[in-house]
Amino acid sequence: MTPPIGPIDSARTPRFAGRDGFARLPRLDQVEHADIVVAGVPFDSGVSYRPGARFGPNHIRDASRLLRPYNPALDVSPFDIAQVADAGDIAVNPFNIGEAIDTIQQAATDLTANGTRLVTLGGDHTIALPLLRAAAERHGPVALLHFDAHLDTWDTYFGAEYTHGTPFRRAFEEGIIDTEALSHVGTRGPLYGKRDLEEDRRFGFGIVTSADVYRQGVDEVAAKLRDRIGDRPLYISIDIDVLDPAHAPGTGTPEAGGITSRELLEILRGFVGLNIIGADVVEVAPAYDHAEITGVAAAHVAYDLVSLLALRTADEASAQGPAAGVGADRVR
Ligand SMILES: N=C(N)NCCCC(=O)O
Numbered sequence: 001m002t003p004p005i006g007p008i009d010s011a012r013t014p015r016f017a018g019r020d021g022f023a024r025l026p027r028l029d030q031v032e033h034a035d036i037v038v039a040g041v042p043f044d045s046g047v048s049y050r051p052g053a054r055f056g057p058n059h060i061r062d063a064s065r066l067l068r069p070y071n072p073a074l075d076v077s078p079f080d081i082a083q084v085a086d087a088g089d090i091a092v093n094p095f096n097i098g099e100a101i102d103t104i105q106q107a108a109t110d111l112t113a114n115g116t117r118l119v120t121l122g123g124d125h126t127i128a129l130p131l132l133r134a135a136a137e138r139h140g141p142v143a144l145l146h147f148d149a150h151l152d153t154w155d156t157y158f159g160a161e162y163t164h165g166t167p168f169r170r171a172f173e174e175g176i177i178d179t180e181a182l183s184h185v186g187t188r189g190p191l192y193g194k195r196d197l198e199e200d201r202r203f204g205f206g207i208v209t210s211a212d213v214y215r216q217g218v219d220e221v222a223a224k225l226r227d228r229i230g231d232r233p234l235y236i237s238i239d240i241d242v243l244d245p246a247h248a249p250g251t252g253t254p255e256a257g258g259i260t261s262r263e264l265l266e267i268l269r270g271f272v273g274l275n276i277i278g279a280d281v282v283e284v285a286p287a288y289d290h291a292e293i294t295g296v297a298a299a300h301v302a303y304d305l306v307s308l309l310a311l312r313t314a315d316e317a318s319a320q321g322p323a324a325g326v327g328a329d330r331v332r
Pocket residue numbers: 048049125150152164165239241252253283
């Protein structure tokens with residue numbers, strides 16, 4: 001008699017990994033090919049303050065159940081024009097940040113091997129570094145749009161180089177981001193000193209503060225960012241704490257005076273036509289959430305990112321002609 005199949009081994013796969021279906025999409029193993037995959041990274045061993053973002057991916061998936069297939073703001077049905085699937089969670093070692101970073105980089109490389117575009121649900125912001133490494137392996141140094149209350153270009157915390165406050169400094173040092181096209185959007189709040197800003201500028205970042213978004217408005221901000229990026233391969237990293245705590249209380253390092261979820265979504269919608277190659281939504285920590293406010297915001301942000309990627313995928317497919325067209329090799 002074959003032995004019964006037991007529960008998942010919690011010593012190999014952390015018990016906070018698993019469970020299916022962003023936007024009730026099929027799992028990756030249920031489709032022959034995916035143009036876009038959504039994957040979770042339940043990792044928060046890089047945080048400086050409140051922990052809990054390891055539970056972010058499934059919270060966002062839970063909150064994504066109400067998403068509908070047509071996106072009127074972009075006039076697109078993303079799941080009709082591209083095969084989108086949920087790849088589940090990348091199971092990472094919560095006790096070894098270096099190993100976790102390597103695991104994430106390898107998984108991202110594997111998931112994008114055939115030109116598939118990846119939207120990652122975090123997890124804390126540490127995960128942006130291996131995701132950028134994987135993106136740069138494929139595309140060379142990438143343009144970066146970083147939505148966040150924080151700069152995340154600090155050097156170390158308690159001597160640690162790999163944390164959620166340091167990924168973009170490491171990315172600069174590694175030469176994997178294009179210093180001609182780096183922008184933070186939504187920054188605000190107290191810093192450790194003026195030097196934080198001086199160093200950040202030296203790395204090549206431009207800053208659109210939360211107050212700039214308020215004063216200039218979303219259309220002007222999106223237009224300026226579009227100009228700076230041009231047709232470069234673009235990675236978009238969204239720390240949910242870019243939103244005001246009123247719009248995203250469920251996060252680890254909240255700062256007052258943030259942008260609204262409407263402003264964030266409207267800025268993103270201004271990026272149609274950009275060469276977006278990947279994106280993440282990080283720092284959702286459900287223990288501090290109420291009524292799924294943060295989960296719903298993150299789910300909608302991820303949905304608009306998927307919509308933008310789907311539009312880009314369809315554009316590229318139609319430029320290649322009908323034989324390579326979206327849907328040509330798909331079982332539905
Ligand atoms: N990436 C996020 N969410 N926060 C970074 C905050 C780093 C600090 O505690 O100074």
